[in-house]
Amino acid sequence: MRPRLSVTHPAFVGRHGALPRAIHAVVLAGGSGVAVAGEVPTPPDAEAYEFDSRFFPAGSRAAADISRFAHANVVLPDVYPVDIIFNGQRQNGRDVRFAVLGDAITASPCIEPDWLIEYGVDATALASAKATPGACQTIDQLVPGATATFDVSDQRLELTVPQAHISHLPRGYVPPQLWDQGINAGLLSYRANTYQTSTSQGSSVTTSYLGLDAGLNLGAWHLRHTGTLHSTSGRGARYQQNATYVHRDLPGMGAQLYVGETYTDGTMFDSLRLTGVRLVSDSQMLPGSRAGYAPVIRGVAAGTARVTITQRGILLYETTVPPGAFAIDDLYPTGYGGDLKVTVTEADGRRSEFDVPYAATPQLLREGRTDYALNVGHLNEVEQAERPWLAQATIRHGISNNLTGYMGGLMSRGYAAYQFGTAFNARVGAISADITYAHANVPGLGLSNGHSIQLRYSKTFVDTGTIFALGAYRYSTASYLGLLDANRLRSLYRQGQDISQYERIRSRFDITLNQSLGGRRGSLFLSGSAETYWNSGRNSVTYSAGYSSMIGSATVGLGVQRVRTASADAGRRRSESRAQFTVSLPLGSAPRRPYFTSEIAHESASGLQGRAGLSGGFGDQGQFGYAGSMSRRGGRTAVEAMASYAAPVADLSVAGSDDGQTRTFSAGAAGGLIVHGGGVTFSQTLGETVALAHAPDAAGAQLSGTRGARLDRRGYGVVPYLSPYQMNEVAVDPVGTSLDVEIKATSQRVAPHRGAVVLVKYQTVSGRALLVKARSDDGQVLPFGAEVFDRTGQVVGVVGQAGRIFVRDSAGNDGLTVRWGKGDHQSCNIVLPDNLPATSGKTLTTISGSCARPVPVAAHARQATSLHYPGGTPDARP
Structure with a gap:
């Protein structure tokens, strides 16, 4: 049985x-x-x-x-x-x-x-x-x-x-045949900021910044342009072009091709701004298990301040930060190296500057893997008038599981350099060592032959929780010249200047140390750099150290920073130091709880100062943010405030401060847009590779994995960051859309080419969402589990408890058939009304009536009886 x-x-x-x-x-x-x-x-x-x-x-x-x-x-x-x-x-x-x-x-x-x-x-x-x-x-x-x-x-x-x-x-x-080339589209990302300073004497200065990243995708070819527009009141505006180039990938070679103004990668020789052609292997075409870098900029602002980041005279970034410690982690990966100069301008006009090293990591590669780069063109440095031709080639190869060899050559007018190096992985850590020979023929100096030796080291000590990195130790002989130095000396000589005592770097030492103390006892960090120079006797030392820990729910930190420069020839010495103690305490236990922060600091130039502030966010996704503080410095009290909103298509912010003598105000916006065959779609700031999602009629649906991005009224939305050549899941959350739209499949996976705009289509079904409460024509409840068909014979639902049926009234679907068996007597018909009431799409339309059995009229013919409505009309109810 x-x-x-x-x-x-x-x-x-x-x-x-x-x-x-x-x-x-x-x-x-x-x-x-x-x-x-x-x-x-x-x-x-x-x-x-x-x-x-x-x-x-x-x-x-x-x-x-x-x-x-x-x-x-x-x-x-x-x-x-x-x-x-x-x-x-x-x-x-x-x-x-x-x-x-x-x-x-x-x-x-x-x-x-x-x-x-x-x-x-x-x-x-x-x-x-x-x-x-x-x-x-x-x-x-x-x-x-x-x-x-x-x-x-x-x-x-x-x-x-x-x-x-x-x-x-x-x-x-991910097999190359699954890589998606994307669609033809135009792209634009922008970051705008304006900063106004007013004094009690009535003077006022306004500076404005607009950073642009524009592009055009046509098939496999991508046109890119980056630039900045900077203006200061009374001085006009100036637009500075950073790079303009055409790009495409070459999957068969595992490489990227660039034509135009770009930067060499700087992994072996100095990074150079080049107008020409570059062919570079791309490690991201490899799977993640076999395989971009930009440093995080950290600093401390005494009040609401403007932060600018430049590199060799090119403005890369500008923003406004609130008082206290800040971290800028959204610098675009530019693919080139060289120190970043960070300038912090306070509300009262005080400026502080520091450099952030931007060096390559150790050169180790997996066994059998080869990386290469070929660069041919003209040098195009902003701060140098000389534009000599140059040719550069580098190659790295994984000789064994623990040993990598690398070499490269650079040639230009009156200049040649060659580098040979090796990197190996040993128990003591990862080590790389290389030597560069340079030959330069500079008017006024004659032939200069020199060499430069560089060592890198890194090691994580798991047992002690210590991370130690000797970022680089480099020593150069007095006659060693890099290409930029040689080019600069030629320009100075033509200007009639004495170049015999031209200052150039002699040695540089970078170190980073992080030490975990275990559990809730906190951690220590130390970072520093030291430089010496030929021909000037100048040397500089910069270091910072700190401690942070959790005490209950509070975070406490102690830190010191010091910068010292000295010149033996001129007998000058300058030093700056700062020490601070901070406490950050959450107020409450809610997910969006605010934080109270207090700081006491001492600076060598201005003495003791203090600050207390409150910051937090609100909104279902934390899209609204706020911060406010009061500080005391140099006998003056300042008040600062900031508010931000991460909108679906832009990030907006405003900030202001007042210390009784100087008042500041700033406003910023960042976002992007894509121009495509379906129109223009606005978005948050675009990354290098993006997805354009399209779900017709599904306006308001949220794009998962974004900061609140949603589909617009035409059903388009942008996922601004994808990983090229890797599988990315692009999902649409239907919460927020109309009940009258059904997204058949809410998640898709794509593997885009680098720089592509991938169109991800979602199938939708539109139609009034109906809850039909039907009984048979003799008043009985329809059989539970009976199948419901539309007029084309497709199953559209089943009968639930109490005879309720959920269906979607799509276009032309004017009738339903309920069947609970194979016999002719085991079915009945429902005719949907033509005059359904208008709804907002946020509620179900409920209709009640009867389901009539078909009445035989002739052989194999049936007649449907319409649904009868108590009260005469259907009803829209939540």
């Missing part, structure tokens, strides 16, 4: 996507996973179940024919968001379509060949599979011997493929 299964189905009204059908499937199905690969036969010894119709809702006139659920794990056809397990390894989730094939009693998962290639299936194993557009292909049709198991209750799809068909590829490998 077969076991009897009693089912009580709760009332359920679906909202978006496949979830309603998934829950129906779970409720109406029993058991656990069943292997489904194509048509799923029922084993002769399989235990079946018989539903007890007495547990169906009282008043139901007849039990629905639910024999298809007599077997475990029956899946209704639809699209389901599932977790995928491939050969025992968890993969990212997908929206998978399930379809009934042939006479199968359950739906089977439709598998895309690209998925299997991504999971590591050998593409040749799929070559024999005949792909039919729109057709459902099961995994055993694609790969012989493969199986798929779907657990409805856990929404887990397990795929198994024989090892004979698996390619032995590194983890994270």
Whole structure:
């Protein structure tokens, strides 16, 4: 005797996507996973179940024919968001379509060949599979011997493929045939800031900054331009072009091609601004398991201050920061090196400057891997008038698992340099050492032959929690000249200046140390650099040290900074120092709780000072921010305030301060836009590689993984940051959209080319969301579990508890058929009204009436009886 299964189905009204059908499937199905690969036969010894119709809702006139659920794990056809397990390894989730094939009693998962290639299936194993557009292909049709198991209750799809068909590829490998070139589009990112200073004497100065990153994508070619517009009241505006170039990738070579104004990478020789052609290998084309850098700028502002970052005379960044410690971590990866000069301008006009080293990491590569760069063109430095030709080539190769060799050459007019080096990984740490020979022919100096030796070291001591890095130790002989120095000396000589005592670097030493004290005892850090110069006797030392820890819920910190410069020739010495103690305490336990911060500091130039402030954020995503503080410095009290808003299409901020003598005000905005075939879509600041999501009629849907970005009224939205050549999940959260729109699959995965704008399309179904409360024409509740069809014969839902039906009234869908068996007497028809009331899309439209049995008129003909409405009209209710 077969076991009897009693089912009580709760009332359920679906909202978006496949979830309603998934829950129906779970409720109406029993058991656990069943292997489904194509048509799923029922084993002769399989235990079946018989539903007890007495547990169906009282008043139901007849039990629905639910024999298809007599077997475990029956899946209704639809699209389901599932977790995928491939050969025992968890993969990212997908929206998978399930379809009934042939006479199968359950739906089977439709598998895309690209998925299997991504999971590591050998593409040749799929070559024999005949792909039919729109057709459902099961995994055993694609790969012989493969199986798929779907657990409805856990929404887990397990795929198994024989090892004979698996390619032995590194983890994270994405086949080049899956890389998406993107669409033709125009791009623009901007960062604007204006800063006004007014004094009690009536003087006022306003400075404004606009940073632009523009681009145009045409096929595989990308045009890029970066520049800054800077203006000061009374001096006019000046636009400075940073770089303009055309770019494309060359997947067959694993490289990027640049033509125009760009920068060499600076991994071996000094980074140079070049107008010409560059061919550079791209490590990001490799999978993550086999494989961009810009430093974080940290500093301290005494009050609301303006921070500018320049490199060799080029303005890279400008922003306004509140009082206290700040960190700027959104510098664009420029791909070139050289110290960054950071200038902090306080509200009262005081300026402080410091340099941030921007050096390459140790040169180690994996065994067998080769990196290379070829650069040919003209030197185009902003601060140098000379524009000589140059040619540069570098190569690095992983000789063994622990040893890498590298070399390079640089030639220009009257200049040649060669570098040879090695890097190795040993128990004592990662070490690299190289030597550069340079030959320069400079008028006034003659032939200068010199060399420069450089050492790098880094080591993490796990047992003690110590991270130690000797960023670089470099020593250069007195006759060594880099290309920029040689070019500069030629210009000075032509100007009639004495170049015999030209100052150039002799040695440089950089060190970083981080020490964890374990648990809640905190950590220590130390960083510093020291430089000496030829021909001037000048030397400089900069260091900072600090301690931070948690005491209860409070964070405490102690830090010191010191800068010392001295010139033996001139007998001058200058030093600046600062020490501060800070406490940061959360007020309350809410997720968006504010923080109270207090700081006491002593500066060698201005003495003792103090500051206390409050900062926090609010909004469902923390998109609103605020900060306010009061400080005492040099006998003057200052008040500062700042507010920010991370809008879906821009970041906005305002700030101000007043110390009784000087008043400041600043405002900033940052964002972007994309021009494409569907129009113009505004966005947050764009990264190098982006996704343009499109879900028609789904305005208001949020883009997951962004800071509140949403689809606009045309259904377009931008995901501003993607990783090139890697799989990125682009997901749309339907919360916030109209109930009258259903997104069939809310998540997709793309692997874009570098710099691409990838169009990610989401299929949507639009139509009034209806909750139909129908009874038969004799007043009985419709059978629970009965299937509901539209006029094309497609299943659009099932009858729930108390005869309720959730359907979507799409265009032309003027009637529904409810069927609970195979007999002609086991069905009835509902005609939907033409005059449904207007709604905001935030509520369901509820209609009540009767479902009439078809009346035979002639052979094989039926007549539908319209639904009768109590009160005369349908009703829109929440």
